[in-house]
Amino acid sequence: QSVLTQPPSASGTPGQRVTISCSGSSSNIGSNYGYWYQQVPGTAPKLLIYRNNERPSGVPDRFSGSKSGTSASLAISGLRSEDEADYYCAGWDDSLSGWVFGGGTKLTVL
Amino acid sequence: QLQLQESGPGLVKPSETLSLTCTVSGGSVSNTNYYWGWIRQPPGKGLEWIGSIYYNGNTYYNPSLKSRVTMSVDTSKNQFSLKLSSVTAADTAVYYCARHLGGIFSGPNYWGQGTLVTVSS
Numbered sequence: 001q002s003v004l005t006q007p008p009s010a011s012g013t014p015g016q017r018v019t020i021s022c023s024g025s026s027s028n029i030g031s032n033y034g035y036w037y038q039q040v041p042g043t044a045p046k047l048l049i050y051r052n053n054e055r056p057s058g059v060p061d062r063f064s065g066s067k068s069g070t071s072a073s074l075a076i077s078g079l080r081s082e083d084e085a086d087y088y089c090a091g092w093d094d095s096l097s098g099w100v101f102g103g104g105t106k107l108t109v110l
Numbered sequence: 111q112l113q114l115q116e117s118g119p120g121l122v123k124p125s126e127t128l129s130l131t132c133t134v135s136g137g138s139v140s141n142t143n144y145y146w147g148w149i150r151q152p153p154g155k156g157l158e159w160i161g162s163i164y165y166n167g168n169t170y171y172n173p174s175l176k177s178r179v180t181m182s183v184d185t186s187k188n189q190f191s192l193k194l195s196s197v198t199a200a201d202t203a204v205y206y207c208a209r210h211l212g213g214i215f216s217g218p219n220y221w222g223q224g225t226l227v228t229v230s231s
Binding site: 098 | 147149156157158159161162170171172173206211214215216217218219221222223224
């Protein structure tokens with residue numbers, strides 16, 4: 001059971017906009033920044049979004065992040081086949097004094 | 111360009127200690143701006159943070175693993191290490207080393223390629 005809750009799966013067609021949610025609590029997302037990682041199977045995770053809505057250099061602006069209360073969201077617009085991957089949210093948890101991850105969302109591009 | 115490379119045995123016997131090293135190139139573990147961490151991923155499952163260490167040896171560990179985890183840093187070799195004692199099959203996972211964006215409250219951004227460690231007799 002992950003501390004952060006994500007839907008196990010999401011899907012969309014090319015060009016569509018999809019959103020992935022991440023539900024936390026007051027001790028993690030509610031009081032700290034949300035992060036998002038993309039993981040293509042067999043490879044290491046890649047940082048997509050940091051500090052709720054910042055993109056590292058090289059990440060397309062099709063990817064965007066937001067936070068509201070104790071939840072974070074990742075939006076992908078103009079969906080492409082190469083976006084098919086697993087997506088994880090993460091954040092610092094004050095109660096645990098450690099990093100927590102969501103269980104991951106498998107995105108399928110139909 | 112910063113690169114991290116995990117190394118260590120790919121097979122560990124139950125009850126023994128798992129030992130991994132992360133070698134950093136293109137950067138320095140002595141850099142006071144960053145924490146360095148370990149994250150693992152059991153086959154077919156999600157990511158689990160194990161712990162993180164600062165250049166001066168300051169550590170944060172996952173409470174669920176704290177009693178079994180020891181991390182250290184060797185600035186002379188530009189490496190940091192993980193030891194996980196009393197392993198069981200549940201510790202079978204791909205182990206990643208990573209560098210945080212900054213301090214402990216910022217997430218990992220640079221990751222190693224990962225190394226699979228299997229716990230089996």
